[in-house]
Amino acid sequence: MRTVQEAALGGLGALVRGLVGSRPRRTDTVHTSAATLHALRARHGYAPLLLRTRGGRAVLVLLDPRDLGRFYAEPASVLAAEPPEKCRSPYAAEPAGAGCGHGAPRPEPRRTDTQALAPGLPVHPSYEPILTLLAEEARQLTASGTLELARVRHTVDRVARRIVLGHAAAQDERLTGWLRQLRAEGGRPGPATEPGTSTGRSRATARSLYGKADERIREYARRADGDTLLGRAARHPGAPGRAHQWLAALDTLPETLLRTLLLLGAHPAEQRRAATEAGAAAAPGELPWLRACVRESLRLYPVVPDLIRVTRTETDWHGVRHPAGTVVLLPAAFHQRDPEHVPAAHAFVPGRWKDQGAVQDIRMAPFGHGAGRCPGDQLGLLVTAALCAEVLRSHRIEATRPVLDPVGPLPETLGPHGIRLTLARR
CATH class of the missing domain: 3.30.43.20 (Uridine Diphospho-n-acetylenolpyruvylglucosamine Reductase; domain 2)
Known part of the structure; x- marks a missing residue:
């Protein structure tokens, strides 16, 4: 060595x-x-x-x-x-x-995750209402005929809030902003420190943001129905705290969704197969080919x-x-x-x-292994593959930016901000 x-x-x-x-x-x-x-x-x-x-x-x-x-x-x-x-x-x-x-949560958070996320089940118990809301949100996603990160993120933010918190949270962009700001700033409220210092102001801001976000999530928890992640874990007192984590995990989906569609746009045969699967009526929650496409996208460009x-x-x-x-x-x-x-x-x-x-x-x-494996891997695959299916069921990807070589090696990195897809109706 x-x-x-x-x-x-x-x-x-x-x-x-x-x-x-x-x-x-x-x-x-x-x-x-x-x-x-x-x-x-x-x-x-x-x-x-x-x-x-x-x-x-x-x-x-x-x-x-x-x-x-x-x-x-x-x-x-x-x-x-x-x-x-x-x-x-x-x-x-x-x-x-x-x-x-990077590691497994403690036993109580793990039990809460298991109840809400149903790890190991390819089709989540709430897949029917999830697929319904995905179809509703996808109409706005494809309305302009183009896909880029801001549009995809707006749609997936709404999807995440509805899946985790319920339909009442669909338009709560302020909550998403608070949580995103917490993560961007390192987020941990931390212990109090000397007031007036930059560290003290930063921690005070983090505590304020966390407090507002936590109070808002607990409000949604009180009226969450049984199909939401909060509703499924309602008997666990730590569910509102875990909801922060579920929303953070779903925050990675827009980039994965956009990269997967870009890769399909650059590979016509794979796109045709995905569109055929999307149009089939059987087992709508499974989508094995589209799930494979999402996994391959994550292999190439892991979160x-x-x-x-x-x-x-x-x-x-x-x-x-x-x-x-x-x-x-x-x-x-x-x-x-x-x-x-x-x-x-x-x-x-x-x-x-x-x-x-x-x-x-x-x-x-792409989701880890062993005790630290992501407990929401199957739910993430379901949501991402189903959103791909919603796009491809009624549209084909006609042009992409950047243009990828379907034969040569793919680039090592693929920044989502530069991706733009042009859609054409089928």
Whole structure:
């Protein structure tokens, strides 16, 4: 195992500063460079790479796919989804890591999630009312004949509020704004600090935003019907607190939806197959091909491209012992598109997900694995695939920006702000 100084790693050094620094960063702006990681693996081999930041923090980067199983399997007593601060929940009642997809929540939040999200069920128990509201919202989504991020986000925000809180929340854009601002600012209200300082003002603002959002969510909880996530978890006192997390998770859907439709627009055969499935009447909540397209979009462009945990005890990796407090970094996006181990790594191949073993493939982790697997993965797939179906049932994607090469390697990153799709009625 080699130790490499941060300054020598270019983009990887910037990533590590973002992960172990004090200021949160968006996952779509901080990610490892695949070229850098391939070069490091070619130079130093497959053993975990020990990186030391200028501040002296030890970061262990996992370059071998064989190490991924251990990363997902280790209990929280060994590998914890704790610091850095960016992985602390933006909501005061939640444990560190609960909102980051890096570890499992505590038992009570897990029970609440299970009741509301029905993890493991391909078709959510509330799928019929969910599909009805998706059809209603999709009419506005396709009304202009073009799709871009602002329009998609507006529709998905309404969908998220209706699924989590109920129809009364459909137009509550202020609540979404409060929650988004909390997340953008690192969100955790935190303990009181000296008034008048910038940190004190920031925490006071966070506490105020959290208080207003929490009060509004509890109002909706009092009248939520049994088909909403809040209604399904009504007997759990922590449901309103978890609703913050459910809304945050659904906040990632607009970018995934837009990228999936862009990829379908660039691959006519896959789009025709998706449209045929969307038009079929059988099993409307399943949509296996469209779900495969969403999974493949997330493989290529994951919501969380890099996963981090922190060792709680001394650990041994490839015969080298590392003290407690070592950051362990799994560059998930790199492994999901590693051409040395993943066939057609840089191509859009939804068919790879027809094999049930692909979901269990430790290299493919759009929703994580083990105890830290996202409990809302099936609900997220249902909503995203069903929205794709609503678009494709009545429209075809006629033109895209950017123009993707359906044969050549797809770009490593695909910023959602630059995507624009032109629709034509069928």
